[in-house]
Amino acid sequence: MTVFRPLAYALLSAPLWLAACSNDNKSAGNANLEVRLMDAPGDFRSVVLDVRQIEVHTLDEGNPDGWQTLPFQAQAINVMEYVNGRSALLVDTDFAAGDLKEIRLMLGPDSYVIGRDGQRYDLKTPSGQTSGVKLKLDKATLRNRETYQLLLDFDVAKSIVERGNWNSNNDKKERYLLKPVVRVVAQDIKGSLRGTVVPAASLPQVLAIRSSITVPDTFSTTADASGAFQLYALPSGTYRVELYPTTSTPTGQPTYKNKTVSGVAVLNDQSTNLGQISLN
Template identity: 40%
Template sequence: MKAKFVIPFLLSGLVWFSSCDSTTDSTGTARMEVRMTDAPGDYEEVNVDIRSVQIHKEDTDNESGWLTLDEINPGVYNLLDFANGRDTLLASANLPAGSISQIRLVLGENNSLKLKNGEVKSLKTPSGQTSGLKVKINADLREDVTYVVLLDFDAAKSVVARGNGEYNLKPVIRTITQAVAGGIAGKVTPAEYKPGIYVISAENDTIGGFANDNGDFLIKGVKAGTYSVKFYTGDAARDTTLTNISVSQDQIKNLGTVQLPIK
């Protein structure tokens, strides 16, 4: 008898732990992560002080159109730490779906260069970049899909010698925007069962959520792959599992109406 109560409790805990990025309703937003990587340069360190990351939905310089990503990791980053395929997360946010035209990095004053001989030089930012470093991206964000914008710095080209022993920071950046996760949606009936919904990978990794009062569900942040989807009601006679559900990285897979057994 004890096991019958323990198992549902553990499964419920798993859903809450793993479903922080899932909702039951479409929100009209997309998820964006901004990450930074670098091509090697002939220096010991190229330190860039990043204070804020912003995006603009229009191809204009209208200052009111900039939107700040609210989950920011500000700090001084040594670009050379992220060479050879390594990257780091700068900022992320849920954004309105649709087009974005450019991204802006707001830099602080603690930018510096460490030469091979160990000498440290201040990196001056040109006056034209005082409002931030703007980079064109021209990407379309689809509703409920997760994207990564990779800012690929070229450290060697971003540092410019001034001829007087000083150096300017004029960042040269290539951008790559890629959808990295989709989701699974549908409607379960009878809605009053309010099942827990588990999206289970071949490696047994699980993302979960719940259907709402109308039976609708949407599990976001599902990476491309093939999954089993289990509908757990706490009654084995009503539980249902769908197998071989394929998800692409830029798609919300709609399962339609899922009929659970009626006792």
């Protein structure tokens, strides 16, 4: 039998800054905003960005009052780890419904690359350290109780430029400039997952764990008194669904058991129905 694993453990078992939060209890009047980072491969072993802050702009371009800081823990991110469909979840938060005009990454001075030669080269950032890397958004509208995702596609090959006058006798710190080329993919996330458990009296906790990415996202809910459950605003991908009964089995009845359903496909704009799931 699978050992019972409560929600707190499931969420804390992955790095906090990459773990998605439950999406089933969004505040009234708010949407859910995700910011993710992925990479187009480049000819380096590592490309580490010193990301200090992430902001979005909600007013017309040029209005200095429109910038809002998102909840984000400053960190060094090796973007080379997020290729071939993998992505890093940087922000997952409630945000007031409305239009987003721009997103801005504030970079610190400690970005660097590890070349194919195994050497570390510091990245000089002409503008990112002061005004930040600004990216315009086209038709990014957040709606109440819906999830909106901003995917930042970082192009390593175009973003890291070797200085024209550099040679092997120069200081390694002066070899490369960072001139970020980032494509923004903005999308509503409207996949959903539903099913029914029996016996309904088991009142299980339901975890939907997106296993098709490097660090799995975890979404949660609880089946109601009729045994029905549903999770909304799920990103498309392959999920593992885990169910854990929260009540004791009545005397004389078959024991409630934990259940895992693997390989569950969730598609955008579609509802995946798992049907009836027995916990006996």
